Every structure is written in structure tokens, then in C-alpha cells.
Amino acid sequence: KNEVEQSPQNLTAQEGEFITINCSYSVGISALHWLQQHPGGGIVSLFMLSSGKKKHGRLIATINIQEKHSSLHITASHPRDSAVYICAVRNFGNEKLTFGTGTRLTIIP
Amino acid sequence: DTGVSQNPRHKITKRGQNVTFRCDPISEHNRLYWYRQTLGQGPEFLTYFQNEAQLEKSRLLSDRFSAERPKGSFSTLEIQRTEQGDSAMYLCASSLRTGYNEQFFGPGTRLTVL
Numbered sequence: 001k002n003e004v005e006q007s008p009q010n011l012t013a014q015e016g017e018f019i020t021i022n023c024s025y026s027v028g029i030s031a032l033h034w035l036q037q038h039p040g041g042g043i044v045s046l047f048m049l050s051s052g053k054k055k056h057g058r059l060i061a062t063i064n065i066q067e068k069h070s071s072l073h074i075t076a077s078h079p080r081d082s083a084v085y086i087c088a089v090r091n092f093g094n095e096k097l098t099f100g101t102g103t104r105l106t107i108i109p
Numbered sequence: 110d111t112g113v114s115q116n117p118r119h120k121i122t123k124r125g126q127n128v129t130f131r132c133d134p135i136s137e138h139n140r141l142y143w144y145r146q147t148l149g150q151g152p153e154f155l156t157y158f159q160n161e162a163q164l165e166k167s168r169l170l171s172d173r174f175s176a177e178r179p180k181g182s183f184s185t186l187e188i189q190r191t192e193q194g195d196s197a198m199y200l201c202a203s204s205l206r207t208g209y210n211e212q213f214f215g216p217g218t219r220l221t222v223l
Contacts, residue, residue: 004151033212041146041198043214044111086151090210095140096165097212099151 002027006087006100014108019074021103023087026068033097034061034072035086043086046072079107111135113215115201121221122191129187130218134203141184142212143176144200145169152200158184159206191222 003026013019023032034046047054047061049070054061058077063070074081084104088097112135122128134141139160144152155174156166160181170176173191178184188195198219202212 031210035214041200041217041219043152043200043202043217045211045213048211088151095157095210096142096154096167097144097152099144099153101149101151 002029002089002091002098004087004089004098004100006085006103008103009101010104010106012106012108013077015078017077017107019077019081019105019107021072021085021087021105023070023072023100024068025087025089025098027091028065028068029089030092031090032063032070033088033090034070035088037084037086037102039083046085074105077107079109082106111213111215113201113203113213115199115215115218117218118216119219119221121223123223124191124193126191127187127189128191128220129185130199130201130220131183131185132201132203132215133183134201135205135213136182138203138205138213139181140204140206140210140212141178142202142204143184143186144202146198146200146217147196152198155186188220191220193222196220196222 060073084102086102087100114133142157143155146152158178198217201215204212
């Protein structure tokens with residue numbers, strides 16, 4: 001079973017700050033997802049990656065397969081980025097996702 | 110809006126009652142997943158379908174839970190004899206069976222068992 005850990009659990013920052021959220025997992029994976037969940041529950045997929053780095057707007061996701069670690073960065077953070085960010089992994093030969101417990105991000109104006 | 114819809118969005122029921130949730134995936138997606146999320150936790154896998162075949166079930170899915178996808182399109186999740194511990198957000202996701210296999214999530218159904 002893959003253990004997925006995220007840090008920090010909670011993060012409060014001022015608008016404009018550079019944000020980093022970390023995710024580590026215990027067993028080799030075929031893919032890692034970064035998801036965003038707003039109050040009310042809906043989940044939006046931000047990235048799916050299996051190697052390297054992806055960028056979308058102010059969001060950057062990186063993954064280091066050897067170290068079993070991924071980071072999600074937000075540049076020029078904005079209050080609308082306030083949400084729970086969840087890391088989820090898919091093991092080889094398995095369709096289901098295993099999720100971390102999430103990082104609650106609050107950006108203060 | 111990801112294209113995955115779930116109904117109802119909220120359900121309040123009394124302990125012991127049966128409830129049924131529906132998920133409509135993105136139309137061309139042949140894989141459909143159910144997850145459960147309790148307060149303050151990440152989602153946990155319940156079950157998944159490829160077309161109408163239920164291919165995997167979690168041990169979390171007790172015999173009070175049943176999921177179906179009769180025509181390989183929409184899916185239903187039924188909970189019989191609900192318990193307070195069943196209170197959670199029930200999330201549905203769908204994907205297309207390709208190498209990429211990104212899952213798209215619905216808005217969830219929040220169940221409260223009184």
C-alpha cells in the first residue's frame with residue numbers, strides 16, 4: 001500500500017508570496033496528481049505528471065521519481081488560491097488513486 | 110464544471126434509511142470511480158468500473174454498499190441501513206482508458222446521517 005504524506009497540513013501566507021506544498025510517497029508510482037478542492041467539495045485536477053515538471057499559469061508542479069517526492073508551487077499567490085490542495089498517486093498496474101490528507105492554503109489579502 | 114455530474118448534491122437522512130446517489134460521467138469515458146471523503150481527510154477509494162464491469166472494490170465497501178453501472182454510462186451507489194459513520198462526501202470520477210488516464214471529478218454528494 002502506498003503511503004502519501006503532504007506537508008504542511010495548513011499554510012497561511014500573504015498575497016503575493018511564493019507557495020510550496022510538498023508530497024512524498026512510499027512506493028513507486030505510474031502517475032501523480034495534484035488536485036484542488038474548494039469549500040463545498042468539488043475537486044479540480046490541476047496536474048497529472050509522471051516525470052519532470054509542468055507549468056500552468058502561476059502553478060508549477062515538479063516530481064522527483066528517485067526521491068519519491070513532488071512539489072506544487074504557486075507564484076504571486078492570490079486570495080482566490082485559497083483552497084485545499086491534495087496530492088494523489090496511482091500505483092503501477094492499479095487504477096485507483098491513493099490520496100494525501102491535503103494542505104489547507106489560506107492567502108490573506 | 111468538469112463534465113461529471115452527481116445528484117443529489119446534498120442528502121440528509123435518518124439512521125437506518127437507504128440512500129442512492131447517481132453519477133453521470135463524461136460521455137465518452139469508460140472508466141468510473143467512486144471515492145469517499147470524511148471531514149479533514151483525503152478521499153479514499155471505494156470501487157471502480159470499466160464500462161459496466163465492476164473491476165475492483167475496497168474493503169471499505171461493506172455489504173451495505175452496492176454500486177452499479179448497468180449500461181456502462183451512469184452509475185449509482187446505494188447505501189442500505191445508513192449509519193452515522195456513513196456521513197461523508199461521496200465523490201465520483203471518470204476517465205478514458207488511455208495511457209494518460211486522467212481522472213475528472215464530479216462535485217460530490219454530501220451525505221449527513223442523523
